Amino acid sequence: MISDTTDFLTDKLSTGARRITSSAIRDLLKLTEQPDVISFAGGLPAPECFPTEEIAAAAERVLIENPIAALQYGPTEGYAPLRAFLAEYMAPLGLRVPASQVLITSGSQQGLDLLGKLFLEPDALVAVEEPTYLGALQAWRPYCPRYLTLPMDDEGLDVAALERALLAGATPRFLYLVSCFQNPTGISLSSARRQAIVELAARHQLLIVEDDPYGELYYEGERPGLLAALDVAAHGELRHIVYLSTFSKNAGTRPAHRLDGRARCARRSLYTR
Ligand SMILES: Cc1ncc(COP(=O)(O)O)c(C=O)c1O
Numbered sequence: 001m002i003s004d005t006t007d008f009l010t011d012k013l014s015t016g017a018r019r020i021t022s023s024a025i026r027d028l029l030k031l032t033e034q035p036d037v038i039s040f041a042g043g044l045p046a047p048e049c050f051p052t053e054e055i056a057a058a059a060e061r062v063l064i065e066n067p068i069a070a071l072q073y074g075p076t077e078g079y080a081p082l083r084a085f086l087a088e089y090m091a092p093l094g095l096r097v098p099a100s101q102v103l104i105t106s107g108s109q110q111g112l113d114l115l116g117k118l119f120l121e122p123d124a125l126v127a128v129e130e131p132t133y134l135g136a137l138q139a140w141r142p143y144c145p146r147y148l149t150l151p152m153d154d155e156g157l158d159v160a161a162l163e164r165a166l167l168a169g170a171t172p173r174f175l176y177l178v179s180c181f182q183n184p185t186g187i188s189l190s191s192a193r194r195q196a197i198v199e200l201a202a203r204h205q206l207l208i209v210e211d212d213p214y215g216e217l218y219y220e221g222e223r224p225g226l227l228a229a230l231d232v233a234a235h236g237e238l239r240h241i242v243y244l245s246t247f248s249k250n251a252g253t254r255p256a257h258r259l260d261g262r263a264r265c266a267r268r269s270l271y272t273r
Contacts, residue, residue: 016142028097042215043183044248078104081087094229097238108213110138115209118144119173127165127172129157133183133211136176156182156189159196166204174207174242179227191224194226198230201240212244228269 032039062070077083083102090097105111112135120126120143128136130149137147148170151158157177175197180188189197201208210227228243 014142016144019141019144020138042078043249082168090136092167093226094232095226095238095243096232101238107248108211108244109135109139111242111244112136112211115174116140116143116145119207125170126171127162127170127175129177129182131184132176135177136211145173152182152187154187156187156193157197159193159200162197163200163204166200166206172206174199174209176209177213177227178213179215180212180224181217183214187225187228194224194227194230198234198240200229201231204236206240208241210241211244213244213249214251215245236243 015256026040028042031037032042032044079085082097082104086104087097102110105152116139122141122144124143124145125148126140126145127148127150129152130151148165150161150165156179162175177189177197179194182188197208200206208227209232212226215223215226226243226265228238228241230240232238
């Protein structure tokens with residue numbers, strides 16, 4: 001009976017949906033649910049750090065003080081005061097953008113999915129670090145892109161290899177990179193490489209997706225400047241970079257945001273956990 005129903009639905013799936021295979025991340029999360037497993041593989045925040053009381057108090061306050069606005073449909077780009085808050089929150093990092101360029105998403109993962117919808121189609125080229133974040137590859141699988149894989153060393157992405165590929169005629173829709181504590185290598189891009197990548201993006205009109213879920217988990221040394229902030233410093237506006245970040249890793253909530261000067265979008269937060 002179940003398999004009849006499964007076959008019935010499978011027959012109707014879109015070509016893109018047929019390309020989605022079992023998620024390795026989902027398989028991994030199944031393992032991490034076991035009480036005796038401490039996984040360092042899944043990017044899971046330490047549960048003892050979840051600010052449960054603060055989140056409960058905030059949810060209660062919102063539902064008592066402003067229940068209609070909290071429960072009613074809102075703008076697709078996200079709750080306006082939250083967008084404004086995020087624009088202010090990012091400004092001290094040099095990422096000065098108006099709130100109108102902030103889009104609230106349900107986790108960075110949704111930002112990655114939206115980028116696939118916007119920029120990818122079969123055979124479109126995406127430049128990625130080798131290795132790269134599995135979840136990004138999974139998000140884009142339905143669009144069937146090709147990948148230009150770029151080597152990394154201790155300082156992060158090999159910028160010279162990227163430039164050689166561009167000069168040889170490669171035209172990626174965008175370069176995807178995780179700038180701080182990259183998943184899966186843990187490597188952070190050095191300051192010199194950050195500067196070089198931003199300059200290269202301007203020279204080659206390259207769009208960069210800077211995924212930065214871990215930048216706030218910096219405990220020693222100085223946090224390197226965001227690629228997006230260097231882009232703003234160079235052009236007076238966010239021009240070549242879509243910046244993704246999230247509170248999933250540090251607040252136990254699933255707010256994420258996307259900042260993008262061109263697409264007029266940026267940061268988003270859904271308290272779904
Ligand atoms: C590099 C990277 N990007 C995006 C995500 C997804 O973040 P979120 O949980 O906010 O969707 C993760 C989560 O592991 C990640 O490691």
